[in-house]
Amino acid sequence: MKLRLTVLGSTGSIGTSTLDVVARHPERFEVYALTASRQVDLLFEQCLRFQPRYAVLLDTVLARQLSDRLKAQGVSTQVLCGSAALDEVSSAEDVDAVMAAIVGAAGLSPCIAAAKAGKRLLLANKEALVVGGDVFSCCGSAGWGHLAADRQRALGHFPVAARRPGDLA
Numbered sequence: 077m078k079l080r081l082t083v084l085g086s087t088g089s090i091g092t093s094t095l096d097v098v099a100r101h102p103e104r105f106e107v108y109a110l111t112a113s114r115q116v117d118l119l120f121e122q123c124l125r126f127q128p129r130y131a132v133l134l135d136t137v138l139a140r141q142l143s144d145r146l147k148a149q150g151v152s153t154q155v156l157c158g159s160a161a162l163d164e165v166s167s168a169e170d171v172d173a174v175m176a177a178i179v180g181a182a183g184l185s186p187c188i189a190a191a192k193a194g195k196r197l198l199l200a201n202k203e204a205l206v207v208g209g210d211v212f213s214c215c216g217s218a219g220w221g222h223l224a225a226d227r228q229r230a231l232g233h234f235p236v237a238a239r240r241p242g243d244l245a
Contacts, residue, residue, distance in 0.1 A: 078106040080172045082165050084186055086122055087115035090177035090200040095122060109165035111178075116142050123153045129170075130154050132161045162186040167193035176200060 111132040133139040139157035166186035173196035
């Protein structure tokens, strides 16, 4: 069974590296959702290649532009908009793991949503832990799961290193 993955920040360096790993192992991974802040052109190319169920942009105008471009290419990816959509694609029932590569505090809410939903949470940076340290410190006792990963450990090893709810790395 393939690991269904949401990539938060898919257009950044960690996100593109994560998708490189996914592309090298199509028998192991399926992309559920890709997200970006503003890089609509790269997100469009990623959607063409990986055919995710969802793509999320924060800007309404860019989201509409992406949706129109994907429809013109016959791609069925549904485009969502806004920060609430990040939480939605991070906690969806069909998601197995979330690669959190969003810079800064913007990634905190979708990380919490993923952890609460019991998803494998792969943190490519430590900002979410720094900003939300108290929230994540109770993950084990609440039955949530997460994995604090840095750039070197996150890529290429995340399917093996990811933890189930209740296990803390």
